[in-house]
Amino acid sequence: MLDKVIFYFFAGIAVSSAALMVTRRNAVHSAIFLIATLLATAGIFLQLRAEFIFIVQIILYVGGIMVLFIFVIMLVNLDVALHQIKFARQKWVALIVTMALTAQIGLLFWTTGKMPGQGFPKLTALPANQLPPNAEEVAKSLFSSYLLPFEIASVLLLVAMIGAVVMAKKRT
């Protein structure tokens, strides 16, 4: 009961602020609603007892990326951006992409419902005090089974960082 209440609370916030994020005229308001969406999603992670993903979501997306977003939005002249909206041609592309995505998700539900396992597998949750420590489990799987992808991602980030430094240096 309590679980359901908490889930619908966070899910409701996430979905409604996502909708508000798209419809706001003011870019800063959109950013605030995006923050709300991300925080609510983090709440759902926490409810699933995935504490590590919860905090990574908050530190990376909310604390890192969104701060930079707002930083940039504040520097941009919003009035100019509002005038440019008239010339946006992405509307139809966006519509097509959304419809394709909706169709995909619908297809997923439809096919899994028809499969012999009767839909999505339902896992029974362990009690909270029997779960293995979250951060340690993530670290273990990251540095044993997924070591190569992890290193590749690290190298990718390093390349991006060096590229940024080079581009910043070029001017002088």
Add this chain to the structure above:
Amino acid sequence: MQAAAQATLDFLKLYWAPLLCGVVIVAVLPLIVGYIVLVERKLMADMQARLGPMRVGPHGLLQPIADAVKLLIKEDIIPDDADKVVFWLAPVFSVGAALLAIAGLAFGPAFQIAQDLNIGLLFVVGISALGIFGIVLGGWASNSHYSLMGALRSSAQLVSYETAAGMALVCGLLFAGTLNIKSIVAAQVTQGVWFGFLAPVAFFTYLVASIAETNRAPFDLPEAESELVAGYMTEFSGFRWSLYFLAEYVNMIVVASVATTLFLGGWLRPFANVRWLNFLDLLPPLLMIGVAGYCVLRMPKQPTRVQQMFMLAVAGLCLVVALVLAAPVLLPFVKPSLKDAVAPFYAGIHGGFWFIFKVSVYIYFFMWLRFTIPRYRFDQLMRLGWHFLIPLSIINVLVVGAALIVGSYFNLQGWALLLATTPAAIVTLVAALVILSLDQKNQARQESTAATDFYAG
């Protein structure tokens, strides 16, 4: 309906203790913050050879309450051109993040709201970093140039110093091997040494970065009053302004608690597992008795009778605290059978005392710096962060990791680990000198070319 009531009841049954702690923290923290401000003002006055607030209560002891009342009943001004909703939301966001971060901290073995949080330290750091939104949005919503400049400075400063602080924390966590706050302190019990001794460079880096993160002088550029009026809170007044103030001081408590937990042994007494130093347990009650004695001594000098009574009341309060602190230490001597029954009280009360004591020392150091060092220029601040602290902290993580491998190879434990970490610290310091000299050369070169290139750097 009945199901909902049942669910609420179950929820309360499970979580009444953390909820109570949360209410206590939210209710008491503003008062504590008020008194930190008073201590800061008194300290500043002392260093500038003044008396500081003296009017309200003996030696100005009731000043915070008067200030709070004043702020509460002040007119609440919202600028006409401000974005009203965001203007309203911003200080709330700041305070909310700061107070929520407190939930992850452990002020003693018993007093922690989010009990045994697996991601403990990460939670505290991540949530307290959200306070930046309050500053940025507040600065933007005010629709004023000073505010916007303050907000921009603040976000740039936070983003740059968070990296250095994070790397410093990684260093400490390498020794602890866990993120759980209780386990971090437990690791310092088993090692028998505070991690501040094992990773002095990381401690120093965190100290500097934490000053920058809490926007304190000498890094208080976001609210530099000689340049930006009051930075991001220029347009805020009355209660909203005090919310920002509250957030800043609560953030100070948070960073001080993180440093205490990771580098200064949390709620452990100095040399917690050295038996013959057990007499140190008598230090807290003796300190409180000393304060009480001082109050009684100063009592006849107070001008009015009310103030004399107040002084006596403070002395009495200190004596009560001393009694509470002394009881778990002295009772086992009187009646040895009580030793086990008293142990949890001893851990809770003395743990709390030492934790608060260390946090106070850390905050005292903040204040001391504020009155000693002049404010940095913004480009100097950025240079210090990006050119010095971040490379230094990254090198430090590498070197400390290497030292830990060497330590585990020779099976060094506790204080013996210093044999491995001291050379590591020396290596890091040499690296720091190299970075500094390179940076200075670079700066000199840039300044010689800057005359022709206006947009350099």
